[in-house]
Amino acid sequence: MKRRVLLTFFSLFLINSAIGQISYSIPEEMPKGSLVGNIAHDLGLNTKRFVSGKAKIHTRNSLEYVELNRERGLLLVKEKIDREALCTEVTVCSLDFQIILENPIEFYTVTVQITDINDNAPTFEKSEKHFKISESASPGVKFVLERAVDHDVGINGVQKYDLKPSHNFALKLHNNPRDNKNVEMVLQKPLDRETEAEINLILTAVDGGDPQMSGTMLIIITVLDANDNAPRFTQQEYKAALHENSPIGTVVASVAASDADQGSYGKITYSITSTQANVRKIFQINEQNGEVSLIGNIDFEKNKLFEIIIRASDDGGLTDSCKLIVEVEDINDNKPEISIMSKSNVISEDAGVNTVVTVINIEDIDSGENGKVKCFITENMPFVLKMSTNNFTV
Incomplete structure (x- = not known):
């Protein structure tokens, strides 16, 4: 009898278990306690169901940015979210987690997209850049400049550059497939060392936010004799x-x-x-x-x-x-991770076939064949594994 009770933890697939998905979008830097969404209303559930079902959030991340208020059926900001710290250079930034309810077991996938605000100014790695250029250099000669870094994305990232004064040099920008601008300084008019032995220029990077933010770098050019x-x-x-x-x-x-x-x-x-x-x-x-x-x-x-x-x-x-x-x-340097998201501690001996006992999330962050996972349980047992969606096994 003890063996039978223990094995019931591996039975899987309740016909009336609910699976759904819902999405929200919020800007970064929202204060703690801010409303993400009325999850109960949006899922068409009564708030009493959240209480009786012991609704909870399941996430793989150790740090949770969103919390669930069961009594009100609301998703709230638990910790202020810095989009740049959370997603670095990724354009689309989102939090993915599940809402789990018990008795009967139901689970819903929730995606919260974090949109960017213009909270970072463009910056150059160095405040100064030095060039030594021969006075014999011909117009059209190009010099590669450092790109500015802006941790914001999209329109809030770097949009344009400006070089002043522009008597001898002009800027040339190249957009590459990764949406970065390669910046070159092109000689427009020959240099004369006897007239001007040193030239100081200001390179400015400007983003597209509102209000706009900018960063600058000083370019110091020392004019040398002949280098053909x-x-x-x-x-x-x-x-x-x-x-x-x-x-x-x-x-x-x-x-x-x-x-x-x-x-x-x-x-x-x-x-x-x-x-x-x-x-x-x-x-x-x-x-x-x-x-x-x-x-x-x-x-x-x-x-x-x-x-x-x-x-x-x-x-x-x-x-x-x-x-x-x-x-x-x-x-293949990551092993599959198994998470028990919800389980029934007690099952009746007359429970019907296909009754869900446990909901398991299995995930391997490797790619391609290295990320494919096969699940097994001990043979000759009165239980089966059935795959659901989004790496869920029931």
Whole structure:
């Protein structure tokens, strides 16, 4: 008899169990206690059902941002949400959880989308940028500038750049497929070292929020004598693949540029310029030979692709840039996680076939075949597993 009572925890699928889904949208930074939504009303349930069914929230996250008021059937903000801290660079940011009720068991999937507000100004990693440019540099020569970083997304992110004064230089912007703007400074008029040995420019990045916010960087140009040729990369775009959890020191790729000048003007120095915020914490480049290696940990579940902008500079201040795209390959480094979301502590011996005893959530955050999960119970038992939706097993 004890064995039979213990095994009832594994029986699954009640015909009248309810499965539903509902979505809300709220802005970030709402105060604690703010209303997310009237979940009872929106699900068509009486608040008394929330009390009698011991309604509760189930979430995989250790930190819950939303709480349930059973008596009023309301979802409320439990902790102020900083969208940038929660979702970093992800465009669509949402909280996903389940509302579970008992007697009978019902569960509903809830998605709360967190929308962005303009609470971050564009910033440059460095307050100053120095260039050494030969007075013999021809109009049309380009110089790669650092992009500004704005942790806001969409219209609240960086929308435009401005360079002043603009007597000798103009800005050129390139939109890439990842919605980032590569910024270049292009020489418009020849420099004259005898007239002006140093030029100071202000680069301003402006977002599209209301009100607009901006950030600035000082560009200091030292005018040098003759440097006739700029470095040139052998490719404008390099590609590499890397397994997640690769050891520190792994060589990812090598880039190469050449310069037709002799002496110091032909000496090339490689560097990684500002791209994704965490790139330089994960990758480094040998400034002499262009070898890119790993200095940090990579996790496929966090970053599936890195886009690295690499600059080649000669001692005369001329530059060229290329792009290195690193695709992260998934390995099976996460085991399935099983969560018992709701269970019946007591079951009658005359309970009907297909009575739900336990609702289980099973999830593996790996991708593709590595993320597929098969569930089994002990054979020759009077219980079965039946898959529901959204990784639920009943």
